[in-house]
Amino acid sequence: MMKGLFFMIVVPSLLGMLLNQWTQGGIKEKWSGRLGPFSKICMGIVVAINSSVIAPYLRDLNAGLLGLAAFVLALASLGYMLGWLVAKLMRWDRDVVVALTFNSGMRNISAGAVLAVAYFPPPVAIPVVLGMLFQQSLASLFGYLLNRRYALKRDMPELTMNGVKQV
Numbered sequence: 001m002m003k004g005l006f007f008m009i010v011v012p013s014l015l016g017m018l019l020n021q022w023t024q025g026g027i028k029e030k031w032s033g034r035l036g037p038f039s040k041i042c043m044g045i046v047v048a049i050n051s052s053v054i055a056p057y058l059r060d061l062n063a064g065l066l067g068l069a070a071f072v073l074a075l076a077s078l079g080y081m082l083g084w085l086v087a088k089l090m091r092w093d094r095d096v097v098v099a100l101t102f103n104s105g106m107r108n109i110s111a112g113a114v115l116a117v118a119y120f121p122p123p124v125a126i127p128v129v130l131g132m133l134f135q136q137s138l139a140s141l142f143g144y145l146l147n148r149r150y151a152l153k154r155d156m157p158e159l160t161m162n163g164v165k166q167v
Contacts, residue, residue, distance in 0.1 A: 001115070001119055004115075004118070005111075005115075008111065008114070009108075009111060043110065046110050046113070046114065047110075047113075047129075047132060047133075049117075050110075050113040050114065050116075050117050050125060050128075050129050050132070051129055053117050053122050053125060054122050054123070054125050054126050054129055056122075057122060057123055057126055058126075065126075068126065068127060068130065069130050071127075072127050072130045072131050072134060073130075073134050073138075075131075076105065076131055076134045076135055076138055077105075077138055079104045079105040079106075079107075080101055080102075080104060080105030080138060080139075080142045082104055083100045083101040083102070083103065083104025083105060084097065084100070084101040084104075084142070084146075086100065086104075087100040087101065094150050097146070098146055101142055101146060102139065102142070102143075105135075105138060105139065105142060106135065106139060107131070107135065109128060109131050109132045109135055110132065112128045112131075113125060113128045113129055113132055116128045
């Protein structure tokens with residue numbers, strides 16, 4: 001399993017960092033647009049393969065499966081909400097709030113799905129695949145909410161009372 005993780009995560013990460021450093025960031029500008037569609041197709045293939053392994057376990061919807069889905073949804077949502085809450089409580093700037101929100105909510109769940117399918121019985125992959133399905137929708141939802149929150153604040157005039165800005 002460690003050998004698989006090394007070649008699946010460590011080697012590509014090191015290669016990407018080396019290429020970025022070598023080209024002084026130019027590789028991203030040159031190749032991200034060209035490889036974007038390919039990466040989306042590959043992500044779809046990974047989701048399809050991992051989902052097909054657990055498909056027999058999803059045929060019979062029961063209370064346990066629905067409860068598991070609700071728990072995974074709540075857990076994934078909690079990451080985004082805690083990141084947003086901590087950033088707001090610390091009164092950090094908008095860019096830090098956005099970064100912390102997404103860094104708290106996003107996970108490399110595709111790697112988790114691959115590992116679950118490769119090294120464990122198929123039912124172990126159910127929560128991971130459910131998390132993969134919820135994660136992208138939650139990222140879109142929280143992106144919308146953050147955009148709406150800061151767009152409204154940007155468009156509103158600053159309220160002042162006796163020359164003091166009210167927050």
